[in-house]
Amino acid sequence: xxxxxAEILDNFVKSHNDRQLLALPLAILAVALIxxxxxxxxxxxxxxxxxxxxxxxxxxxxxxxxxxVLEKMYSSYPISDARQSGSRVIxxxxxxxxxxxxxxxxxxxxxxxxxxIQQVGPTxxxxxQVQAIEALVISFIGMAIVVFLLFRTFVPSFAxxxxxxxxxxxxxxxxxxxxxxxxxGTLAALLMLIGFSVDSDILLTNKVLKRRxxxxxKVSKAIHTGITMTSTALAALASMYIVSNxxxxxxxxxxxxxxxxxISIVLIAGLIADMMNTWLLNTGILRWYVMKPEFRGRYNR
Amino acid sequence: MSDKKSLxxxxxxxxxxxxxxxxxxxxxxxxxxxxxxTTNLNFGLELEGGSWLQIKLVGTLAQIxxxxxxxxxxxxxxxxxxxxxxxxxxxxxxxxxxxxxxFTTSGTVNSSQLDYLGTVNVDKLxxxxxxxxxxxxxxxxxxxxxxxxxxxxxxxPTSTQNGVTYEIRTSVTEQKLESLLEKVGGSIHKxxxxxxxxxxxxxxxxxxxxxxxxxxxxxSLGLKDIPVRTVGDQYILVDFAGIDLATAKxxxxxxxxxxxxxxxxxxETEHVLYGQSVVSVGIPTYHDQQWHTPFTLNxxxxxxxxxxxxxxxxxxNPESHYLIMYLDGVxxxxxxxxxxxxxxxxxxxxxxxxxxxxxxxxxxAEATALQVHLRAGALPVNVELVxxxxxxxxxxxxxxxxxxxxGFISLIGVAAVVYFKYRRPEILIPMVGTSTSExxxxxxxxxxxxxxxDLASIAAIIATIGTGIDHLVIITxxxxxxxxxxxxxxxxxxxxxxxxxxxxxxxxxxxALSPLVVMGFGTLKGFAITAIIGVFIGVIFAxxxxxxxxxxxxxxxxxGSASITE
Numbered sequence: 001x002x003x004x005x006a007e008i009l010d011n012f013v014k015s016h017n018d019r020q021l022l023a024l025p026l027a028i029l030a031v032a033l034i035x036x037x038x039x040x041x042x043x044x045x046x047x048x049x050x051x052x053x054x055x056x057x058x059x060x061x062x063x064x065x066x067x068x069v070l071e072k073m074y075s076s077y078p079i080s081d082a083r084q085s086g087s088r089v090i091x092x093x094x095x096x097x098x099x100x101x102x103x104x105x106x107x108x109x110x111x112x113x114x115x116x117i118q119q120v121g122p123t124x125x126x127x128x129q130v131q132a133i134e135a136l137v138i139s140f141i142g143m144a145i146v147v148f149l150l151f152r153t154f155v156p157s158f159a160x161x162x163x164x165x166x167x168x169x170x171x172x173x174x175x176x177x178x179x180x181x182x183x184x185g186t187l188a189a190l191l192m193l194i195g196f197s198v199d200s201d202i203l204l205t206n207k208v209l210k211r212r213x214x215x216x217x218k219v220s221k222a223i224h225t226g227i228t229m230t231s232t233a234l235a236a237l238a239s240m241y242i243v244s245n246x247x248x249x250x251x252x253x254x255x256x257x258x259x260x261x262x263i264s265i266v267l268i269a270g271l272i273a274d275m276m277n278t279w280l281l282n283t284g285i286l287r288w289y290v291m292k293p294e295f296r297g298r299y300n301r
Numbered sequence: 302m303s304d305k306k307s308l309x310x311x312x313x314x315x316x317x318x319x320x321x322x323x324x325x326x327x328x329x330x331x332x333x334x335x336x337x338x339t340t341n342l343n344f345g346l347e348l349e350g351g352s353w354l355q356i357k358l359v360g361t362l363a364q365i366x367x368x369x370x371x372x373x374x375x376x377x378x379x380x381x382x383x384x385x386x387x388x389x390x391x392x393x394x395x396x397x398x399x400x401x402x403x404f405t406t407s408g409t410v411n412s413s414q415l416d417y418l419g420t421v422n423v424d425k426l427x428x429x430x431x432x433x434x435x436x437x438x439x440x441x442x443x444x445x446x447x448x449x450x451x452x453x454x455x456x457x458p459t460s461t462q463n464g465v466t467y468e469i470r471t472s473v474t475e476q477k478l479e480s481l482l483e484k485v486g487g488s489i490h491k492x493x494x495x496x497x498x499x500x501x502x503x504x505x506x507x508x509x510x511x512x513x514x515x516x517x518x519x520x521s522l523g524l525k526d527i528p529v530r531t532v533g534d535q536y537i538l539v540d541f542a543g544i545d546l547a548t549a550k551x552x553x554x555x556x557x558x559x560x561x562x563x564x565x566x567x568x569e570t571e572h573v574l575y576g577q578s579v580v581s582v583g584i585p586t587y588h589d590q591q592w593h594t595p596f597t598l599n600x601x602x603x604x605x606x607x608x609x610x611x612x613x614x615x616x617x618n619p620e621s622h623y624l625i626m627y628l629d630g631v632x633x634x635x636x637x638x639x640x641x642x643x644x645x646x647x648x649x650x651x652x653x654x655x656x657x658x659x660x661x662x663x664x665x666a667e668a669t670a671l672q673v674h675l676r677a678g679a680l681p682v683n684v685e686l687v688x689x690x691x692x693x694x695x696x697x698x699x700x701x702x703x704x705x706x707x708g709f710i711s712l713i714g715v716a717a718v719v720y721f722k723y724r725r726p727e728i729l730i731p732m733v734g735t736s737t738s739e740x741x742x743x744x745x746x747x748x749x750x751x752x753x754x755d756l757a758s759i760a761a762i763i764a765t766i767g768t769g770i771d772h773l774v775i776i777t778x779x780x781x782x783x784x785x786x787x788x789x790x791x792x793x794x795x796x797x798x799x800x801x802x803x804x805x806x807x808x809x810x811x812x813a814l815s816p817l818v819v820m821g822f823g824t825l826k827g828f829a830i831t832a833i834i835g836v837f838i839g840v841i842f843a844x845x846x847x848x849x850x851x852x853x854x855x856x857x858x859x860x861g862s863a864s865i866t867e
Contacts, residue, residue, distance in 0.1 A: 062696075098686065105546055105691070114699070117352075117546060117691040124357065124536075124687035135816040142812035150805045188757065188817065188828050195813030196768055199806040203775060206802045225778040228722050229771040235714035236767030240760070243707040255699045260707060263760045 006227040009279050010220050021284030025277050029166045032173035039176050047172055050181030053129045055122030056080075057093040057101065061112035062255075065089065077104050085256045086248035088114075095122050114255070132187050139194050140165070147198060151205055159285035160201040163277040167197040170277075171270035180266065185259040189266035196233070196267075197274040200226040201282050208286055208299060215290055215300045223279055230275055237271070240264040308853045317846040321738050324745020341748045345540075345755030345827070348701045350694025352546040354553055356537045358511055359683040360503035361469040363478060365444065367487025369393055372443040373402050373435075375485045376450065377415065383408025388432070392440050401436035417597075417652060418446060441465060444487075451481050455581055455681070459504055464490070468504050470682045475499045502535045503682055506584075511680050512537055514673050519552065536687070546691040558630070559675065561606075564623040565613055573609050573624070578602025582675045585668035592668040593655040596675050603650035616643045626656075628674045634658075634667075704759040711763045712736065715770050723777070727854045732773050735847040739769050742838045743831065757828035765835035768810065772803045772839065776848050781855075796848045807840045 013021065036046035051058050063070070067082035067089050074082075078094035093104070101119065108115055120128075143164060148157045171193055180186060204222040211218055244260035290299035308314055329341040346353055369392035377385055385406040392400050401419075410431050412421040419438035426432050441458050444467065449456040454471035469478075475489070475497065482488055490498045503511075512529050515537065519527040530538045541549040559576030579602070583595035598606065609615075615622035619637040626634040634656060638646070645651055656671055658664040692700075716733045723729065740762060747754055779799035780792060787795065810832070817829035 102547065102550065109545060109547065109691075114693045114696040115691060116693070116696055117689070119689045121357070121685065121687035123685070124355070131820050135820055138816040139813045142815065143809045146805070146809050146812050184825050185757070185760075188760075188825050191813055191817060191829075192764060192810075192832070195810035196764075198809045199768070199771055202805045202809070203802050206805065210801070211798070221778070225775060228718070228774045228778070231722075232715045232718045232770040232774060233767035235718045236711040236763055236770075239711040239714040240707050240763050243703065243710050247703055247706065255696065255703065257700060257703055257707075257756060259756045260704070260760050260763075263764075267764070 005231075006224045009227065009275075010223045013219060013223065013279060013283055014216060018284045018288040021280045021287075025166060025281035028273075028276070029169060032166075032170045035173040035176055036169065047175050048179070048181045049125075049129070050183035050186075051092060051118065051125075052120055052183045053125050053132065055095045055120050055125040057096070057104070057117065057119040058090065059093070059104075059108055059118075060085070060088050060090045060116040060258075061108060062088050062114040063112055067091075074104070085258075088255055090258075128184075132182070135187070135191060136168075136194075139191050140168070143194050143198060147202070150202065151209065153209075155289040156205050156209060156286055159282045159289070160198055160205055162285070163201050163274070163282040164194060164198050166277045166281060167193055167270050167274045170273035171266055174269040174273075175266060178265075178269075180262060183259075183262060185262040186266050189263045189270070192263075193267060193270040193274075197270060197277075200229060200274065200278045203229070204278060204282060205286060208290060212301065215287060219283055219287065226278060227275070230271055234268060234271055237264045237268050241268060308849065311849055313842075313845050314849060317738070317842055320742055320745075320842055324742045324748075327745040327748040328741070329748070342744060343747070343751055343753045344697075344701065345753040345758075346542060346690075346697070347692050347755045348697045348704070349542055350692055350697040351540065351542040351544055352549045352691040353541065353689065354539045354549055354686060355532075355688035356539070356553075357685045357687045358503045358508060358535050358537065359470075359472045359685055360501070360507065361471070361473050361478070362466055362498075362500045362502055362504065363469070364464050364466050364490040364498040365478075365482055365487055366490060367440075367444055367447070367482055367485040369402070369440050369443060371485040372440070372447055372487075373404065376418070376443060376447050377404070377406075377433075379450075380414050381406060381408040381410055385433075392438070392443070399436060400438055400440075401434055402438060403432065403434040405430050405432050407431075418442065447485060448481070457504075457507070457584075459506070463492075466498070466504070468507060470503070470507070472501070472683070505534055507681055508534055508537070510673070511682060511684075514676055514680055515539060515553070517673050537684075543694065546689060550686075550689070558628070560627045562625050562627065563609055563613055563615060564621065564625065570625060571609065571613065574598070574602045574605055576676075578605070579675055582672055582681075585665065585672055587665075590660050591657040592659060592664045593657045594668045594671040594675065595653065595655045597653050598651075600650075600652075603652045607646050607650040610638065610643070610646050616646055619643050626671075626674070633674045634671055700756060704756065708740070708759065708763055708766070711766055715766060719770065719774075722774075728777060728851065731847055731850045731854060732770060732777070735773060735843050735850075736766050736769050739835065739839050739843045740766060742842065743835050746834055746838070747831070752830070753827070754831075755827050757825060758831040761828045761831035761835065765832060765839070769835070769839045769843070772806065772844055773847055775799050775802050775806075776844065777851065780848065780851065792852060799848070800845075803844060804840065807836050810836050 040046045065073075067084055070089055070091060071079055071082040074091065074093075077100065078096055079091060080094055081092040083090055096104070105117060108117070144157075144161045147160045151157045151160075168190060171190060174180075175182065175186060203226055204219070207218045207222045208215060240260055241264035244257040244264065248255060327341060331339045333339055370387045370390055373387060373390075374385055383406050385404040385408075387402065387404045389401075389403040392402055405426065407429055408431070410423050410433050412423050415421045415433070415435060419435045419442070422434040422436070424432045424434075445456045445458055448467065448469060452469060452471055452473055454469055457468045457470070458465050459468065460466075478499065479489055492498055508531055512531050516527070516529045519529070519539075527542075528540050530540075532538050539549075539553060541552070544552075559579065561573045562570040563573050565571050578599050579596055580599045581597045585592055585594045587593075610622075613622050615624075615638055619640065623635045623637050625632055636656065642651060642654075656668075656675075658667040658671065712733065715736070716729060719732050720729050743762060743765065746752070747758075752758070776796065776799040779795050779802075780787070814829040814832050817825045818833065
């Protein structure tokens with residue numbers, strides 16, 4: 001798969017001019033931004049905020065009762081959702097006072113086994129929201145500074161940063177569309193994406209700016225290495241996604257691990273976006289830049 | 302053969318092997334029949350089962366000022382129930398050591414009502430006018446008593462570089478505080494940049510005191526291994542391994558039982574008061590060559606103590622009637638009444654007490670411990686439960702197995718892609734070997750520093766496998782130019798070039814995750830630290846060795862056999 005995909009991409013890049021390369025990734029970036037903007041206007045937040053950021057209680061239990069039965073059973077509590085997940089049911093509750101909370105916890109603990117409870121207070125959720133935005137911004141700026149220090153020229157650095165920005169936006173839009181909530185786990189995935197998505201961009205830019213050879217040749221080599229890199233990372237993440245979601249199908253004693261499943265799916269979406277952004281968007285800008293007449297082929301020999 | 306030997310002489314390879322073996326020793330895997338596989342690794346609550354509580358400390362910090370005359374009126378008038386006229390006031394004289402304030406009133410004044418403010422002198426003047434002088438008084442103590450009365454909360458002043466910051470141990474809005482201060486001609490200070498000094502939260506000292514009280518309390522219940530961690534200045538996180546959520550909440554909320562008893566005859570003691578009579582406990586101070594822990598009793602407590610001291614004869618003979626303090630039935634402090642206190646008790650009850658412990662460092666420590674004990678497990682500030690969680694032990698075990706399998710399958714998935722791409726075992730084996738060693742070293746570090754592995758850390762380890770291999774692919778492709786291994790000189794320069802990319806990529810990885818290390822997200826801290834340590838291990842120890850190993854293996858192969866097919 002890896003080699004085949006690299007060939008296809010390589011040929012595509014060779015047979016299209018810089019402007020054509022930019023068209024698709026920029027169009028997708030625009031769509032992703034619109035999705036986030038519409039969500040922001042409608043709900044006040046670009047992505048759906050999970051319990052970690054809104055406050056509430058999530059309880060996951062092992063049971064043969066159906067979600068509908070459970071939803072009815074706990075209707076005296078502010079239950080907002082109950083869903084099946086393998087042999088388990090996950091229930092989401094809104095914010096409640098501490099007496100009610102204790103009562104609910106005692107009731108659950110006495111009835112069910114293999115219980116997992118997570119509770120977040122609404123004020124703490126608010127604090128976390130602010131911190132999450134701070135973390136994303138600081139992380140992105142930090143990455144941008146490192147990229148500038150690495151290449152010390154504006155356009156190539158900008159191309160790398162734009163490509164990373166697009167990765168995050170597309171991953172976030174994917175979360176919105178696929179109904180994945182922003183939790184601490186998915187926040188970690190987005191931050192990780194900021195760091196990891198530039199790996200292939202750095203590879204590309206380094207090869208094109210700092211090596212000898214024709215630009216076409218250097219880009220082609222970078223694509224082959226880069227696609228191998230991304231496919232190995234995807235292999236690790238896909239394994240993580242499959243095991244965390246579907247292991248209970250093979251062994252009934254296993255359980256879904258929501259945190260691992262969320263981290264992996266967001267990273268997978270981001271890395272797929274990254275393949276497009278690195279090899280079309282970043283390559284397009286970089287190739288236009290190094291072929292500018294003022295460099296007199298400095299990067300192309 | 303000579304190549305293999307030279308490999309083992311390479312210092313990088315030697316360090317790598319030593320570290321790898323060291324990690325295995327640190328992890329100390331073993332198998333005990335009946336117990337299954339054992340290791341030195343620590344697992345977090347998610348994987349071991351247990352519960353955790355996240356607590357927010359409620360408080361307000363502000364730098365404030367007020368008019369001293371109005372403060373005195375604002376404090377005294379409600380107590381004596383009559384208006385007062387200030388006749389002299391040295392409170393605003395800067396640097397004055399013996400500050401005092403004098404006022405006259407038509408109301409009746411009992412000196413004991415006001416003696417918590419300072420030394421009180423009451424003189425009957427002509428007619429029904431009374432003149433009162435309070436000396437040994439300060440504006441700071443006036444602000445403290447005014448606010449603590451108005452808000453019914455403890456107020457603690459602390460000196461900082463920019464002046465005195467008052468910590469109000471309850472939640473109060475900026476508007477409410479502002480309007481309270483307006484009544485005494487005061488306001489909240491502004492910072493130099495014009496922002497208000499008002500801030501929600503507590504001081505670091507208070508946070509640490511709260512943490513110590515909690516730890517102390519949990520330890521006194523025989524729960525030794527409960528880690529109490531502070532997160533930022535406002536949050537405390539408590540982990541209860543193997544305890545369910547309901548029990549955890551009960552333990553954290555239940556105060557200890559504090560009691561003061563008095564020695565009657567010989568070893569016999571008599572009950573004086575319980576912890577609820579102690580209304581406030583101060584910070585230990587050093588004066589008169591002794592460390593002291595100040596505390597205040599309520600009216601009932603102060604009167605009972607006076608009555609018992611009179612009955613038992615402690616006032617006449619303090620030395621044979623020690624006052625002894627107990628926390629949950631364990632003696633924590635004992636001392637006789639001081640002669641001055643004994644004399645004073647003859648006349649009236651004493652509200653403000655000090656327990657002295659001695660002059661050396663041990664005494665200081667004892668005074669600090671006493672400060673914690675006197676509170677009897679009652680926390681100095683109000684707390685709000687902002688987060689909690691619970692995982693059953695059985696579920697934790699399932700998570701652990703599933704996480705282990707996930708890691709293993711990820712490694713196989715990665716190996717499959719690598720094999721598909723290169724189709725050469727001489728590349729596949731070192732690559733997978735390097736990646737596995739990175740994980741082992743990462744776990745070794747975790748075992749040595751006692752890091753608690755949770756699900757987030759395991760996600761980080763798996764992500765490390767993925768990116769670690771990425772960097773090995775960069776090195777491999779750079780070195781294997783068109784499938785052939787170059788001569789040594791060229792090889793070195795190519796490895797150098799590959800590392801330029803690898804180091805660049807690694808530094809963005811570290812930078813992007815570092816905000817999580819500093820910020821207060823509980824679980825994500827583990828994720829970020831694990832991933833960052835993983836990147837460092839990979840870049841510094843494992844990946845350079847991979848470059849050396851792959852050179853030797855491919856070199857031997859190219860000379861020795863004809864297995865190169867490309």
